[in-house]
């Protein structure tokens with residue numbers, strides 16, 4: 062645990078809405094370690110992106126708020142207590158990000174070269190020539206064909222796969238300690254996804270970066286990640302190494318999810334399916350949030366918040382079954 | 385072999401995308417979205433179309449139910465050419481063939497109540513009596529797994545999965561024989577996707593439905609389909625039953641596509657897999673000869689000079705000069 066580079070403790074990010082308070086992220090704790098890829102996996106609306114936004118200090122204002130009891134520790138600083146100015150220095154430099162849609166973070170009016178060089182010039186005060194040489198080196202590293210020419214291309218002149226490579230180069234160029242990648246391959250075709258995942262892994266191993274990888278695809282988790290947190294309705298329901306999670310999925314939600322996946326390598330007649338749907342978080346009732354869909358729910362599941370139980374070293378489950 | 389419900393022959397759909405600017409250099413740019421496809425859809429089965437974005441899946445699906453006009457080719461539904469139907473035959477075909485889209489929200493009128501959305505096709509096909517119509521709507525809702533007490537709600541009051549059920553109820557309204565499912569489960573979460581896939585499968589069994597299932601997800605396709613057609617840049621490169629096709633693909637592209645699918649099992653993460661290089665070329669000026677040759681590691685001169693023909697039988701076929709063994 063001493064390798065933790067980022068420690069998230071009891072993070073709560075709530076939204077005020079017309080219908081009431083939405084506890085979008087509700088008391089989650091996990092660590093991200095250097096040299097490892099940690100997956101945050103869960104279905105739509107489970108709070109993955111808001112967790113990322115909370116770490117980066119980018120929670121939509123004024124609707125959203127990180128609650129005061131939350132802590133996010135990075136190098137002896139609690140990020141939730143820093144001023145926006147201090148955070149802005151960390152963001153894009155020591156902690157950087159890759160989004161699903163690269164066009165949201167690439168500036169359409171600047172060339173790729175300029176966008177790669179700028180953070181180096183600003184954060185690391187590099188000369189133009191040095192910044193250019195390094196930018197080129199990173200474009201080569203992410204295997205952008207013909208990098209010299211691409212330096213003077215604009216984002217819209219690149220294919221989706223190439224843009225995502227450029228994004229990875231941009232995220233890496235300042236040698237950040239942590240990269241947060243929010244569904245970076247979800248919009249891509251599988252063959253391009255396979256290229257990008259391999260690339261991300263190679264670059265990560267070379268630079269020993271810690272990556273928080275957000276996805277809803279359990280296949281990608283198994284293929285790429287070391288540790289995994291499964292989110293459901295704003296909470297982490299299970300936390301384990303990837304091997305443990307797939308070997309011994311212990312929260313009924315995780316177990317159900319794995320059983321309901323159609324497999325490319327196996328035949329099934331009818332899929333298992335989890336009944337019902339994700340509950341509305343506004344005015345959520347007491348007890349376990351999965352209770353209304355859980356085949357193993359007991360009476361106390363509906364009454365009291367379940368405990369977090371360590372069922373084996375490094376494998377935590379948020380469920381009454383293991384109490 | 386089941387009898388054929390619908391078959392397409394020599395189907396082509398070209399789009400002229402040349403700049404319409406008077407001063408622009410005169411150059412004709414044509415997207416060959418579907419470029420000479422034969423396909424056979426047996427009754428009561430599920431035929432899947434797979435391939436990467438832009439390869440022409442939706443275009444082919446729309447051609448096959450005559451939502452768009454072909455540039456060339458014919459399609460026979462129960463022996464009749466669907467592009468030249470008139471009067472009663474045309475109306476009958478509209479009832480027999482329906483479609484479910486990826487984004488149920490975009491395809492549903494937000495100002496209509498669910499009972500009227502589902503009842504709309506019934507009304508256009510002459511079921512004027514509202515009592516009779518709403519009774520049928522209630523039946524369709526329960527078949528599709530929607531509570532009938534929601535009949536007076538509007539689409540925004542439903543979740544994504546429920547909206548897809550509304551789309552299914554609508555598609556079933558006229559007792560169709562064929563349903564084109566265009567990425568019908570792609571936007572859904574895994575737990576909801578499993579519910580909808582199971583629903584589609586049980587409806588097929590109950591009503592002897594035929595599906596043309598369009599998807600880019602090879603895992604879903606293995607689960608749902610009886611025959612898989614693999615498309616690349618407007619062409620069919622291979623087809624076969626999923627079990628055999630997935631175990632031993634003959635076309636290098638099929639192999640790449642399958643190897644790229646992440647498997648939710650960490651013990652398999654170091655399996656040997658081939659990763660295809662580069663991007664899909666533009667559909668405007670596709671490569672000569674075999675369209676896959678620019679990304680194919682085993683391409684030789686012949687691949688650029690000569691277009692490989694789809695060789696095989698009614699069960700499986702592959703279009704490659706050097707099929708994998």
Ligand SMILES: Nc1ncnc2c1ncn2[C@@H]1O[C@H](COP(=O)(O)OP(=O)(O)OP(=O)(O)O)[C@@H](O)[C@H]1O
Pocket residue numbers: 076077078083085103104105106107108109110111112121124125277342
């Ligand atoms: N600006 C906002 N105002 C109010 N609520 C918000 C806002 N942004 C997000 N939320 C809520 O926060 C919750 C979590 O959203 P989040 O984007 O983190 O989900 P996610 O797990 O990333 O989902 P997806 O897989 O769809 O990206 C949702 O219930 C959402 O409605």
Ligand SMILES: Nc1ncnc2c1ncn2[C@@H]1O[C@H](COP(=O)(O)OP(=O)(O)OP(=O)(O)O)[C@@H](O)[C@H]1O
Pocket residue numbers: 399401415416417435436437438439440441442443444600667
């Ligand atoms: N109305 C149109 N005008 C011009 N080009 C079109 C039109 N419709 C489709 N195309 C082009 O035809 C090709 C095939 O498109 P199609 O939508 O059939 O692909 P697809 O396989 O369904 O892709 P996706 O997986 O992204 O849905 C693409 O290059 C597309 O840009």
Ligand code: SF4
Pocket residue numbers: 635636637674675676677678680681682683684687692703704705706707
């Ligand atoms: S025909 Fe040639 S280029 Fe095309 S897939 Fe076969 S080997 Fe590759």
Ligand SMILES: [Mg+2]
Pocket residue numbers: 109110111
């Ligand atoms: Mg998100």
Ligand SMILES: [Mg+2]
Pocket residue numbers: 441442443
């Ligand atoms: Mg399509």
